Amino acid sequence: MRMELLEAIMKGDVLKFYKSMEWLDKRTDILERDNNECQKHKARGKFHSAECVHHKEHLRDRPDLALTDSNLISLCNSCHNEEHPEKFNNKPKAQLNEERW
Ligand SMILES: [Zn+2]
Numbered sequence: 001m002r003m004e005l006l007e008a009i010m011k012g013d014v015l016k017f018y019k020s021m022e023w024l025d026k027r028t029d030i031l032e033r034d035n036n037e038c039q040k041h042k043a044r045g046k047f048h049s050a051e052c053v054h055h056k057e058h059l060r061d062r063p064d065l066a067l068t069d070s071n072l073i074s075l076c077n078s079c080h081n082e083e084h085p086e087k088f089n090n091k092p093k094a095q096l097n098e099e100r101w
Pocket residue numbers: 053054055080083084099101
């Protein structure tokens with residue numbers, strides 16, 4: 001990953017990362033890898049289409065894993081929100097629909 005992006009994440013400018021070509025390409029790869037299917041639903045034997053790609057080790061904690069396949073998983077929005085319980089405290093729900101943290 002470009003140093004510039006890594007530094008942006010570390011400074012808290014995650015938006016710069018989410019708008020980068022590197023991320024947009026990687027996101028497409030991961031969705032294809034997971035057949036556009038929510039992997040948490042799949043684990044429960046159910047189907048839901050994927051709506052975002054989540055960082056298992058959160059982006060701000062492990063910016064070095066930002067583009068690492070094994071750290072990325074396709075999820076639907078409701079499963080994604082379950083992965084970020086900390087965000088319910090101070091953010092409006094409308095902002096929870098995209099991978100922005
Ligand atoms: Zn996430």
